[in-house]
Amino acid sequence: MAYESQKVAIKYFVISAIFFGLQVIVGLLLVSKYIWPDPLIGILPFNTARAIHTNLLVVWMIFGFMGGTYYIVPEESGTELFSEKLANLQFWLLLLGGLVGVVGFLFGWTAGRPLLELPVELKWAIVIVALIFILNVFLTMIRTKKWTAIQGMLLGGIVMLAVMWLFGIPFFKNLTLDYYYWWWVIHLWVEGAWELIAASLMAFVMLKITNVDRQVIEKWLYVEVALVLITGIIGTGHHYYWIGTPNYWLWWGGIFSALEPLPILFMVFDTLNHVRHRKIEVTNRLALYWAVGCAIFHFIGAGVWGFAHTLPVVNRWTHGTQVTASHGHMAFFGAYAMMILTVIYYALPKLKGLAQFNQKRGFWVFWITTVSMAIMGLAFGVAGVIQSYMWRGLGMDFLAVQGFMRPWFMIVLLGGIGLFIGVIIYIVDVLSLATKRS
Amino acid sequence: MGKKAARNFFIWGTVICTALFIWLTIDTHTTIPKRTHTDQLTDEVVLGKRVWHKHNCNDCHTILGIGGYYSPDVTKAYSTRGETWLKTFLKNPESPDPQRRKMPNLNLSEDEIKKLIVYFKWVDAIDTNQWPPKPVGEANPREGALKGKPQTLLGKNVYNQYRCDLCHKIGGEGGPVGPDLTHIGSNKESPWLAKQIRDPKSHNPNTQMPPFPQISEGEIQALVDYLVTLK
Numbered sequence A: 001m002a003y004e005s006q007k008v009a010i011k012y013f014v015i016s017a018i019f020f021g022l023q024v025i026v027g028l029l030l031v032s033k034y035i036w037p038d039p040l041i042g043i044l045p046f047n048t049a050r051a052i053h054t055n056l057l058v059v060w061m062i063f064g065f066m067g068g069t070y071y072i073v074p075e076e077s078g079t080e081l082f083s084e085k086l087a088n089l090q091f092w093l094l095l096l097g098g099l100v101g102v103v104g105f106l107f108g109w110t111a112g113r114p115l116l117e118l119p120v121e122l123k124w125a126i127v128i129v130a131l132i133f134i135l136n137v138f139l140t141m142i143r144t145k146k147w148t149a150i151q152g153m154l155l156g157g158i159v160m161l162a163v164m165w166l167f168g169i170p171f172f173k174n175l176t177l178d179y180y181y182w183w184w185v186i187h188l189w190v191e192g193a194w195e196l197i198a199a200s201l202m203a204f205v206m207l208k209i210t211n212v213d214r215q216v217i218e219k220w221l222y223v224e225v226a227l228v229l230i231t232g233i234i235g236t237g238h239h240y241y242w243i244g245t246p247n248y249w250l251w252w253g254g255i256f257s258a259l260e261p262l263p264i265l266f267m268v269f270d271t272l273n274h275v276r277h278r279k280i281e282v283t284n285r286l287a288l289y290w291a292v293g294c295a296i297f298h299f300i301g302a303g304v305w306g307f308a309h310t311l312p313v314v315n316r317w318t319h320g321t322q323v324t325a326s327h328g329h330m331a332f333f334g335a336y337a338m339m340i341l342t343v344i345y346y347a348l349p350k351l352k353g354l355a356q357f358n359q360k361r362g363f364w365v366f367w368i369t370t371v372s373m374a375i376m377g378l379a380f381g382v383a384g385v386i387q388s389y390m391w392r393g394l395g396m397d398f399l400a401v402q403g404f405m406r407p408w409f410m411i412v413l414l415g416g417i418g419l420f421i422g423v424i425i426y427i428v429d430v431l432s433l434a435t436k437r438s
Numbered sequence B: 001m002g003k004k005a006a007r008n009f010f011i012w013g014t015v016i017c018t019a020l021f022i023w024l025t026i027d028t029h030t031t032i033p034k035r036t037h038t039d040q041l042t043d044e045v046v047l048g049k050r051v052w053h054k055h056n057c058n059d060c061h062t063i064l065g066i067g068g069y070y071s072p073d074v075t076k077a078y079s080t081r082g083e084t085w086l087k088t089f090l091k092n093p094e095s096p097d098p099q100r101r102k103m104p105n106l107n108l109s110e111d112e113i114k115k116l117i118v119y120f121k122w123v124d125a126i127d128t129n130q131w132p133p134k135p136v137g138e139a140n141p142r143e144g145a146l147k148g149k150p151q152t153l154l155g156k157n158v159y160n161q162y163r164c165d166l167c168h169k170i171g172g173e174g175g176p177v178g179p180d181l182t183h184i185g186s187n188k189e190s191p192w193l194a195k196q197i198r199d200p201k202s203h204n205p206n207t208q209m210p211p212f213p214q215i216s217e218g219e220i221q222a223l224v225d226y227l228v229t230l231k
Helices: A004-035 A046-077 A084-106 A120-141 A149-166 A175-210 A216-240 A249-258 A261-274 A285-308 A312-318 A323-351 A360-393 A396-434 B005-035 B043-054 B077-081 B083-091 B109-122 B151-160 B189-199 B217-227
Strands: none
Touching: A004 A046, A004 A084, A004 A323, A046 A084, A046 A120, A046 A149, A046 A175, A084 A120, A084 A285, A120 A149, A120 B043, A149 A175, A175 A216, A175 A285, A175 A323, A175 B005, A216 A249, A216 A261, A216 B005, A249 A285, A249 A312, A249 B005, A261 B189, A285 A323, A285 A360, A285 B217, A312 A360, A312 B077, A323 A360, A323 A396, A323 B077, A360 A396, A360 B217, A396 B151, B077 B083, B077 B109, B151 B217, B189 B217
């Protein structure tokens, strides 16, 4: 750590970890509802629990991104943060907003749109938080003597994130247009803005732990993000096959989204290449494991699993089934959860001024969570294939087919319990690192 | 490739693809009125959409295949279930079967139900490029995993799946809309029952009983075999 103000990141990391834990607990309840006839239906029916599960995911990831950004920006810009006070204020506002949102769901305060359930008032409140964040980051960056690609890309990512969010705010009368712009938030976040943020945070961590030449790292950062956006923007079309939009999207969406695994594959080679050509011995082996694991899991979860059902001939049958749940879980975990954990396991010891720290617990977290998520993803996938075949292929009754999927949901639950154990160890690890006296 | 070339590739690639995407978006907008027949998108339909949002239906059910995967897709609910069935179901969706996945009773008002159904009707007619697809095969309930179960059990399953209990009573359980079926086996023969299910209007053109276009011949047979045992 080079600058005192980087320390604001600590509290972001802690909340990120705790919300991750809460998300997994609600996930366990959700999968139980698939196995037994709806436990807790009176208090937390499936829809409310799902809203909480997915919104907690977004919130803990945003906390992770923001913490990571506040850690990296001073160091990249060679200056203290523009305002630590604003960074703290923004932290409390976001935390308050997140909590009000979750409690509101329990009382039925919702906009009723999947993943964008937050009521419109809270959505505007989030815009204010985002503006404070962007302003703080931007005003820090302009103090820099030399703009770096990592800075530019990071700023671009957070601005895009905020701009796309605006498309999720209005009420649409027409369901087709509703979902058309709904995807501008959902898809252009995860296959656009978030990728920009993730790629720049990851480039920074790779730069620091391998000490590979900045010119090389930044060059490949440009290429990688270029490929992400070239395939990802028009790749939004793979969500426009069946929602009332013209059938030329079957071509545009099919072709561009079929190319979407390319940048991720490229990233895997890129990461491995940097590691091979490292100029210093990597002392934080744990961060290295997370970084390489992230690249590989990102490729499997987002690239392979995404490709598997992105072509219209396949998607016609798998659309709206658990195949999507399988892909969603694996992709989010590989692309973003592991990326945030990489950043936290790199930055947190630095923030505490620890040259060495006990990495054993972190390695347990690594193996337990990745294996558990792989089990979950595969079980969701099998359930999804059964569902596509029996419900769509054979035209059987929706609920009758759920009976055939039940054993696989039991395996999802098993994987979920594993994940829960891993995340508990992770929270303990983060808390003990964060509270350590340096 | 140098860093500068990489940067140009990034800038131009992004600009061109964004422009292309915006152009496609504009063109898509011109097709929306026809594909989603916006002339029929009345205020009542919009109010129905608000009911849909208010109860957060979309986090259990998918619509156009998007949403929660916990409960049946409602894109074609209007044409596959019909107005009468939907009205009865939405009034009280709770099933007497304790093993069945539950939908809570949302205590919707008559007015909300009416608007919701109008909304489903509008959604049903959206041109979705032939999605959901027509099944390629037909599940034969006598085969596979269900093998060995007595025919009457299969029939009971079909009875539950199509939620016949919403309108009909058996042994005191069920709704009051249709005739009590507790002793239907003593009154009606198999062919009569099969005909009634296949085409409810065949015996009484004024019946409220909806047709079930998705029901297969195998399912009808199993259901009838079950019903005739009720004496």
